[in-house]
Amino acid sequence: MRLVREELYKICSRRIVKISFAAVLAGIGLFFMMIGPGDERCSIGAGMSREDYSGFAAIAKDKELAAEFEGVLTDEVVSEMAEKCFFQEYSEKGFATNRNYVNTFFTDNGLTDGVSRGEQRVQATRTIPLESTAMGSLTGESVYFTYIRGWQVLKDLFSVGALMMGVLIIIGLSPVFSEEYSLKTVSILLTTAHGKKKDIWAKLAAGVVFFAGVFGICTGFMILLCGCCYGFKGLECFAGMLDGSWWLSTEWMASASYISIGRFFARYFLVAFSGLLLLTVFMSFASAISRQNFTALILGLIFFLLPILLWIFYMMSYMHMSPRFSLFLTRMISSSPVYSCFGNAIEQVTTRTMLLFRGVEYLVCTVICVGLTFRRYRNYQG
């Protein structure tokens, strides 16, 4: 345990790690302000009597507005929402000019005859019965409405925050083994009693503890930012409410089961955690095979970002692939660390086969990386 502590100290005491960690927290804070309070708009009323709010004032007004309709969603409630908050109107550029939390909710979740998806904008004229909407038919359960804007922001914030964590892990863990080569300390370490076995485990464990610490602090920071600004309510609500426009456009959800926001985030964090854990294990391996920290850093970045290039390659040539290979490739890409952080998170965390594929892939990769790390480091020949 003390060896793990010492190895952890070596990782955390590097100036670049401290600076990077501070930069990640600052980046998360900045991004939160951009997509959160900085982007909030709330319009109440119509015509000449319309009042527009922005920033924290908009959040407060949206909360008040949502509180009026809080409860189980019914056709009557949706009609009342439309009556009080009006249908969204769009500018020439496609921006909603009178948006607020409530009319965004019933527009994005397809509870009107209007369309607001991608580039498409069709002004709504009426609400439609809940049972004939995708939301009503897909959930199979009653939908509870409340103010969940904070969780929507958290979902987007976490995607970017997890990417930043990935980069921090690459920076922090690239020297774990390679530094011993470049500083020439390896000759001493390998002649100590624990140098060829226990210390290697200690380095690996310190890497995992470092990652867990980064993940815990950054995730906690993001939850705290969103929670303090928007409130912590709505964890029991339907996860589809987080991103209605995406939710309605996917076919696979027809077979998916109801999932609450709380459960969604538990799984989402788990998926991102496991993806970044794989990155952590890979970094140990990359560090063990690199004589310089910089080489390990580059290897880590390639491993982390390569799936994005693979995805571009896939999009360009999937027509020429066999269905089986295409499926294998998409699953491999979506279970990579980088796509664990962002992308089709709802699909990733709700489909059982995806989780199974991911589990097997991670286990195999972990065993290979740890085995090769041991082999490479303990057989160092100078």
Add this chain to the structure above:
Amino acid sequence: MLTLELNHLRKQYKNKVAVADLSLRLEEGVYGLLGANGAGKTTLLRMLCDILKPTSGSVLCNGTEVREMGGEYRRLLGYLPQDFGYYPEMKAERYMRYLAELKALPPDLIRSKTEELLRLVELYEVRNKKIKTFSGGMLRRLGIAQAMLNDPEILILDEPTAGLDPKERIRFRNIISSFSRNRIVILSTHIVSDVEYIADQILLMKQGELISQGDLHQITEKVRGCVWECVTESSQAQELNERYAISNLRNCGEKVSLRIVAKEKPVEDAVPAEPNLEDVYLFYFTMKAPDGGCALGVPARPSVQTSDGQDGMSK
């Protein structure tokens, strides 16, 4: 009694043989390993430390292959490499404690042992300073201290005194001498006087082979009759300097007193002199002239005692 046996140990890098079929039995005592650059000393020591895998042959500790012993062997080992690696941002005390953990010292002993050794190498006062602020000599002392942390029964020191000033070197020699009782200490160095003072056995390596072995007396006896002293004119001294290995040159008024290593009498009035280890070094590592002289690869230069007490010829 601890023994280390090297059986037909060989290390080859592609076409270069670094250590060639070396067999040796080491028992308790201080062994001084002498040799020129590239003689294979460091390769040999790294194989002894089980860092480097031999191409063939084996190293046995008390009859057991050291690779099989693994951690048990490394518990007996203390090693100071030629390129002493350290963590620049770490403080000296933390570095020592970290290595004490790695060397499996009992937790209650770590603090006291660290303190004791830092005091021994006179680094206790700077124990809370970052290692990157240390001078070359301080780094070397820290390296020596870490090698002794686990009271090793086999202590392997590669160039331990490089960068130490005369006072530090004397101190180091005393530490090693007092430490060496009931242990195997192997000391690789270019500095002949270090070996001369503390080594019980001297091992001379050249091109991967052990060319001579014995105590100081046995080793120097081998070059008896090849060391000469003479006093000549300065013009003749210049000529002799170019033809022979001169282990010492001293101006005596108008004349020059020379100490020459050569198989044959270099000048008529030269008289045989009592050989020392520097002469042995010059004899084995510089003699190649066909006329029996000791021409060096570069024009022969006299041995000059430098301010740090090191031999100018030794490098």
